[in-house]
Amino acid sequence: xxxxxxxxxxxxxxxxxxxxxxxxxxxxxxxxxxxxxxxxxxxxxxxxxxxxxxxxxxxxxxxxxxxxxxxxxxxxxxxxxxxxxxxxxxxxxxxxxxxxxxxxxxxxxxxxxxxxxxxxxxxxxxxxxxxxxxxxxxxxxxxxxxxxxxxxxxxxxxxxxxxxxxxxxxxxxxxxxxxxxxxxxxxxxxxxxxxxxxxxxxxx
Amino acid sequence: xxxxxxxxxxxxxxxxxxxxxxxxxxxxxxxxxxxxxxxxxxxxxxxxxxxxxxxxxxxxxxxxxxxxxxxxxxxxxxxxxxxxxxxxxxxxxxxxxxxxxxxxxxxxxxxxxxxxxxxxxxxxxxxxxxxxxxxxxxxxxxxxxxxxxxxxxxxxxxxxxxxxxxxxxxxxxxxxxxxxxxxxxxxxxxxxxxxxxxxxxxxx
Numbered sequence: 001x002x003x004x005x006x007x008x009x010x011x012x013x014x015x016x017x018x019x020x021x022x023x024x025x026x027x028x029x030x031x032x033x034x035x036x037x038x039x040x041x042x043x044x045x046x047x048x049x050x051x052x053x054x055x056x057x058x059x060x061x062x063x064x065x066x067x068x069x070x071x072x073x074x075x076x077x078x079x080x081x082x083x084x085x086x087x088x089x090x091x092x093x094x095x096x097x098x099x100x101x102x103x104x105x106x107x108x109x110x111x112x113x114x115x116x117x118x119x120x121x122x123x124x125x126x127x128x129x130x131x132x133x134x135x136x137x138x139x140x141x142x143x144x145x146x147x148x149x150x151x152x153x154x155x156x157x158x159x160x161x162x163x164x165x166x167x168x169x170x171x172x173x174x175x176x177x178x179x180x181x182x183x184x185x186x187x188x189x190x191x192x193x194x195x196x197x198x199x200x201x202x203x204x
Numbered sequence: 205x206x207x208x209x210x211x212x213x214x215x216x217x218x219x220x221x222x223x224x225x226x227x228x229x230x231x232x233x234x235x236x237x238x239x240x241x242x243x244x245x246x247x248x249x250x251x252x253x254x255x256x257x258x259x260x261x262x263x264x265x266x267x268x269x270x271x272x273x274x275x276x277x278x279x280x281x282x283x284x285x286x287x288x289x290x291x292x293x294x295x296x297x298x299x300x301x302x303x304x305x306x307x308x309x310x311x312x313x314x315x316x317x318x319x320x321x322x323x324x325x326x327x328x329x330x331x332x333x334x335x336x337x338x339x340x341x342x343x344x345x346x347x348x349x350x351x352x353x354x355x356x357x358x359x360x361x362x363x364x365x366x367x368x369x370x371x372x373x374x375x376x377x378x379x380x381x382x383x384x385x386x387x388x389x390x391x392x393x394x395x396x397x398x399x400x401x402x403x404x405x406x407x408x
């Protein structure tokens with residue numbers, strides 16, 4: 001049996017927005033009663049909700065989202081338990097070249113509280129360097145960032161064309177598991193990043 | 205070898221917008237020079253670019269996007285050649301229950317011209333009824349709509365919880381082919397529709 005698990009945060013007015021960024025706006029543009037159909041108009045930032053960071057987010061010469069070929073978005077993910085680690089430096093056992101490495105921090109449990117953007121766990125330089133050395137394709141986590149200003153770990157990963165996925169959900173039940181993963185960003189041309197839909201597929 | 209084909213229209217300022225709808229807006233919100241990172245702010249309608257229509261688009265009691273389980277978005281697609289048919293009524297040979305049925309009309313070639321929203325091909329009632337009878341899961345095409353006002357075919361499909369995908373690209377090379385297809389909409393809660401990323405996966 002195939003089990004499909006959605007690792008994406010839902011988008012609505014309550015979806016957390018990075019401090020200082022303008023909020024998401026969702027307006028009713030048309031209704032069945034008035035125009036004959038329902039339609040909304042939505043406004044958000046390229047780094048909103050569950051999303052991908054492309055290297056161009058922080059490196060002026062970095063690759064943009066649509067510089068990556070379609071093959072980029074389908075791969076093997078491994079979830080590493082990093083709960084309880086304020087500085088994320090777990091053993092990267094089983095991590096292979098090309099992997100999507102997802103750190104389960106549990107921090108996203110605070111997503112709808114005032115504490116989400118406080119005391120977030122961060123990956124250490126040692127972890128970032130090990131991920132570069134292992135030539136992983138993506139690094140994701142269930143928090144809003146893998147590191148804080150001046151974002152040295154972001155930049156280190158970007159220099160090696162490693163993509164970053166932020167605001168994943170549902171990793172707790174997948175710790176230690178390996179699965180086929182689909183990370184499909186909105187196809188915004190030349191973007192620095194974009195919201196994405198992330199699904200894990202498990203053959204059982 | 206696995207071949208992945210992207211069937212999604214890119215999003216930029218030139219992406220066609222349904223007549224009467226407000227245009228897409230893409231603004232630079234932050235730059236590396238000023239804030240230390242690049243970030244955009246983007247505004248569009250729920251039925252913009254390559255997108256899914258949920259039944260709630262036209263039926264007040266219809267299912268919303270997030271009423272569909274994750275399994276909905278992965279399936280088997282078949283592309284049917286409907287080029288040259290102003291009224292789409294091809295033989296539905298090989299179409300099975302649960303299929304994503306994509307009609308290749310060729311109309312999307314006009315996407316960036318003033319003629320895109322004119323003389324578009326439409327599926328007939330006979331075709332829509334046959335798709336309902338076959339219990340397909342999605343109906344897609346490389347045009348902006350499968351029918352014109354009063355959208356009777358939209359509503360007929362929606363009544364049977366059949367999803368509609370509009371503005372697909374790249375179907376020409378896939379006529380007659382069957383493949384695993386991933387249609388991942390942006391996870392907008394309770395939405396009537398949403399832009400999506402569509403990929404076909406071919407084992408060769």
